[in-house]
Amino acid sequence: MSEGVGVDLENVWIRFGDFVAVREANVQINGGEFFSFLGPSGCGKTTILRAVSGFLEPSDGNVLIGGNNMAGFGPNERPTALIFQNLALFPLMKVWENIAFSMEVRGASAGERRKRADELLDMIALSGQGDKLPSELSGGQKQRVAIARALCAEPDVLLLDEPLSALDLKLRQHMRSELREIQKRVGITFIYITHDQGEALTMSDSVAVMKAGIIDQIADGKSIYDDPATAFVASFVGENNVFRGKVKSVSKDSAIIETNRTGNLRARISSDNQGKLKVGDDAMMFIRPEALDISTNDTSSDTRIKARVTHSEFEGQSYHVFLEGTEGKEMKMSLINRGEDRMYERGKELYLDFDANQAVALPAGELASE
Amino acid sequence: MKTDSLLIRIGLGFYLVLFFTYLLGPLVLMSITAFNSPSFPQATPWEVLTFEWFNVLYNDARIVNGIKNSFIIGFFTVILSVIMGLAGALVLTQIWPKIRATFYTIIIAPILIPGVVLGISTLVFWDRVNVMLGLPNDSFLHNGILLTVLGQSTFIASYCMLVFVARLQRYDLGLTEAALDLGATHTQAFRKIQLPFLAPAIGSASVLAFLASFENYNTTTFTFGKYPTLTIELAQKVRYGINPSISALAFIIVCLTVLFALVHEVRNRRVQLAIANGAPVGAVTSGFKLPKIFAGNPVAVVLALFVAVAVAVISYAQFYDPEPAKAIILQEKRAAQQLRIEELQRKLKDKRLQKNLKGPDIFNEGKSKIPKLEEKKQKTPFGSGIFSPNNLNKVAPGAETPAPAPKPASPFGSVFDPTNLNKVAPKE
Numbered sequence: 001m002s003e004g005v006g007v008d009l010e011n012v013w014i015r016f017g018d019f020v021a022v023r024e025a026n027v028q029i030n031g032g033e034f035f036s037f038l039g040p041s042g043c044g045k046t047t048i049l050r051a052v053s054g055f056l057e058p059s060d061g062n063v064l065i066g067g068n069n070m071a072g073f074g075p076n077e078r079p080t081a082l083i084f085q086n087l088a089l090f091p092l093m094k095v096w097e098n099i100a101f102s103m104e105v106r107g108a109s110a111g112e113r114r115k116r117a118d119e120l121l122d123m124i125a126l127s128g129q130g131d132k133l134p135s136e137l138s139g140g141q142k143q144r145v146a147i148a149r150a151l152c153a154e155p156d157v158l159l160l161d162e163p164l165s166a167l168d169l170k171l172r173q174h175m176r177s178e179l180r181e182i183q184k185r186v187g188i189t190f191i192y193i194t195h196d197q198g199e200a201l202t203m204s205d206s207v208a209v210m211k212a213g214i215i216d217q218i219a220d221g222k223s224i225y226d227d228p229a230t231a232f233v234a235s236f237v238g239e240n241n242v243f244r245g246k247v248k249s250v251s252k253d254s255a256i257i258e259t260n261r262t263g264n265l266r267a268r269i270s271s272d273n274q275g276k277l278k279v280g281d282d283a284m285m286f287i288r289p290e291a292l293d294i295s296t297n298d299t300s301s302d303t304r305i306k307a308r309v310t311h312s313e314f315e316g317q318s319y320h321v322f323l324e325g326t327e328g329k330e331m332k333m334s335l336i337n338r339g340e341d342r343m344y345e346r347g348k349e350l351y352l353d354f355d356a357n358q359a360v361a362l363p364a365g366e367l368a369s370e
Numbered sequence: 371m372k373t374d375s376l377l378i379r380i381g382l383g384f385y386l387v388l389f390f391t392y393l394l395g396p397l398v399l400m401s402i403t404a405f406n407s408p409s410f411p412q413a414t415p416w417e418v419l420t421f422e423w424f425n426v427l428y429n430d431a432r433i434v435n436g437i438k439n440s441f442i443i444g445f446f447t448v449i450l451s452v453i454m455g456l457a458g459a460l461v462l463t464q465i466w467p468k469i470r471a472t473f474y475t476i477i478i479a480p481i482l483i484p485g486v487v488l489g490i491s492t493l494v495f496w497d498r499v500n501v502m503l504g505l506p507n508d509s510f511l512h513n514g515i516l517l518t519v520l521g522q523s524t525f526i527a528s529y530c531m532l533v534f535v536a537r538l539q540r541y542d543l544g545l546t547e548a549a550l551d552l553g554a555t556h557t558q559a560f561r562k563i564q565l566p567f568l569a570p571a572i573g574s575a576s577v578l579a580f581l582a583s584f585e586n587y588n589t590t591t592f593t594f595g596k597y598p599t600l601t602i603e604l605a606q607k608v609r610y611g612i613n614p615s616i617s618a619l620a621f622i623i624v625c626l627t628v629l630f631a632l633v634h635e636v637r638n639r640r641v642q643l644a645i646a647n648g649a650p651v652g653a654v655t656s657g658f659k660l661p662k663i664f665a666g667n668p669v670a671v672v673l674a675l676f677v678a679v680a681v682a683v684i685s686y687a688q689f690y691d692p693e694p695a696k697a698i699i700l701q702e703k704r705a706a707q708q709l710r711i712e713e714l715q716r717k718l719k720d721k722r723l724q725k726n727l728k729g730p731d732i733f734n735e736g737k738s739k740i741p742k743l744e745e746k747k748q749k750t751p752f753g754s755g756i757f758s759p760n761n762l763n764k765v766a767p768g769a770e771t772p773a774p775a776p777k778p779a780s781p782f783g784s785v786f787d788p789t790n791l792n793k794v795a796p797k798e
């Protein structure tokens with residue numbers, strides 16, 4: 001994997017006037033990696049991508065591609081190709097001309113271009129459609145043409161700006177695996193931007209989670225999900241039950257949080273924050289809905305919550321049970337559908353168990369607004 | 371209710387008729403005069419169908435020269451204006467978005483400034499430049515074509531810019547970025563991506579610029595030097611009286627305009643139809659498939675009719691000879707005129723006789739006589755030579771005040787026609 005060309009952001013700041021769009025970004029992307037930036041709308045993902053592709057220069061810091069500082073190199077001089085959020089296929093050119101545009105500007109003959117375009121059309125399963133105009137293609141086909149056009153330029157780094165956001169769910173899922181497959185085949189570095197966490201988690205080797213210009217965490221998908229570094233990451237990626245409170249006691253890798261409404265609960269301290277949480281600090285504890293389970297035991301414990309059902313939902317693969325704690329704290333529990341009826345009625349009292357290793361204690365912080 | 375809507379419909383119909391009469395009436399009338407034989411452009415009375423005015427037009431060296439100059443100037447104005455307008459539009463939409471409002475005002479100003487002012491200032495400015503460069507008085511900077519092109523382009527470029535701005539606002543700058551990203555230079559991105567997108571706008575801006583240049587008078591009148599354009603020639607001609615060759619020219623221009631408009635419309639419809647049906651555009655833009663077009667395309671039918679009529683008229687003109695008919699009319703006219711002259715002379719004699727008989731009692735007699743005169747004059751056909759000075763002279767010595775009385779009853783038609791003077795005069 002080390003043969004590909006890596007990308008490094010060193011202490012990158014990007015400002016528009018007084019507005020800071022990207023703050024102190026430090027990212028190492030290995031060659032051949034599928035790297036995602038994940039974050040809510042307007043957090044600066046596109047801005048970072050534009051800095052990598054050369055459409056804007058960082059106000060501070062450096063962008064390195066393959067170890068070379070790219071300062072002063074325009075987008076046409078960088079070994080990157082960008083797939084735009086809106087694809088930006090050339091509407092007046094035929095599909096094959098679109099694909100071979102990068103060869104055309106290098107002066108390749110029409111014959112060469114056509115040949116290469118046909119190869120790429122084969123690869124994206126659009127053989128024989130080269131003579132259409134982009135407007136005559138379906139959304140998913142356009143998508144693939146945009147990918148082929150970018151790949152035709154033989155970039156070392158392919159940048160993708162939410163390329164699937166315009167597609168419907170089915171097609172999006174299909175294109176996800178297709179993209180992943182293409183990436184494995186061509187072996188170049190992909191930098192992928194999305195605000196869809198499912199996309200980021202399923203496709204990426206590494207994910208950077210951004211919040212308002214700041215990169216909160218860079219890790220593989222499993223760590224992001226199971227071991228979030230900040231309250232924002234914990235609340236943005238996947239669903240989570242949040243308990244606010246103070247640190248009551250702390251050991252090396254776990255802590256007891258005195259929650260505001262649910263009593264004392266034990267949780268593992270996320271690996272990025274071990275040693276940073278002190279007794280008396282404001283803290284947050286996160287338990288995923290699927291980490292909760294129904295207990296047969298009703299003795300009180302720091303891994304057990306007493307709650308009353310408000311309503312239940314059936315979603316095919318799982319049941320979602322919405323509950324209210326003793327002091328009105330709302331919670332959600334998800335139970336895998338194993339054939340039992342889990343449609344609990346309103347008002348039913350339940351004891352919920354969780355594994356302290358699946359609960360995460362974090363310093364208090366801003367949550368994702370969703 | 372029913373009468374209400376009927377009333378509205380009648381009112382609307384009336385309004386439409388009025389509107390189109392107002393809009394197209396002058397053009398139709400002018401086109402008719404091109405085929406009427408009298409040497410002053412007039413639609414009534416219809417005398418004889420003739421094509422001689424097209425001949426006259428063709429043989430009028432000044433008009434032909436004017437057209438030639440107009441085309442040369444139009445050609446260069448199109449080139450200069452389109453380039454300047456495009457540059458302005460690009461700056462306006464893409465380069466400095468922050469000063470857009472100011473820039474827009476500056477660029478649009480030439481449209482608002484009267485053409486006369488632009489003409490004078492062009493003349494003055496380039497004369498200064500000429501002096502500053504120390505060039506002789508007859509240098510290229512005093513060339514009428516150059517100056518006219520420069521002067522017209524100052525405001526025509528603004529028109530072009532508006533066309534381009536409208537198109538550019540729909541341009542996705544992402545396309546240029548995509549091209550750059552794929553390794554194109556800025557020039558390549560412009561030439562291969564943005565320029566093709568602008569092609570339709572360049573087409574319409576060129577047509578607009580050419581028409582604006584062709585019809586311009588205000589600015590050109592100061593700058594044309596030794597190269598009068600068609601509008602200049604026409605204006606000079608009108609000063610000395612015009613003949614229907616002008617109408618013939620107008621007719622040709624109207625026909626060309628209608629033809630181009632129709633062709634354009636037909637093409638548009640076909641492309642739209644094709645796009646609606648999902649066919650590739652290339653399949654429609656090549657080759658003219660007659661039967662298919664006529665299905666549900668009234669414009670094409672109109673176009674075909676138009677062409678057919680034009681062909682018919684032209685072929686008719688090949689063997690049609692209006693001369694005999696004209697000779698007959700001329701004779702009729704002469705006879706009528708002779709009659710009138712005789713009548714007038716007789717009246718004159720009568721009057722003199724009466725005057726001699728009654729002596730100084732002018733008041734009563736004069737009053738009773740004048741209405742009589744009037745009556746008789748109204749009976750004479752329009753376009754007679756009443757107002758020709760010769761006639762006046764003849765009447766004047768006898769009756770003291772006959773001239774003002776008949777004036778309101780007479781038509782204007784021939785009053786301004788200088789040829790009428792000539793026609794009547796030799797017969798005396």
Ligand SMILES: Nc1ncnc2c1ncn2[C@@H]1O[C@H](COP(=O)(O)OP(=O)(O)OP(=O)(O)O)[C@@H](O)[C@H]1O
Binds near residue numbers: 019040042
């Ligand atoms: N040219 C610019 N001038 C001023 N502010 C800008 C400019 N480009 C982006 N911004 C600001 O920078 C912030 C980040 O924008 P960016 O386009 O990177 O968001 P994003 O993360 O890509 O969002 P989305 O998911 O909606 O595409 C936004 O608040 C935006 O308003």
Ligand SMILES: [Mg+2]
Binds near residue numbers: 046047085161
């Ligand atoms: Mg974006």
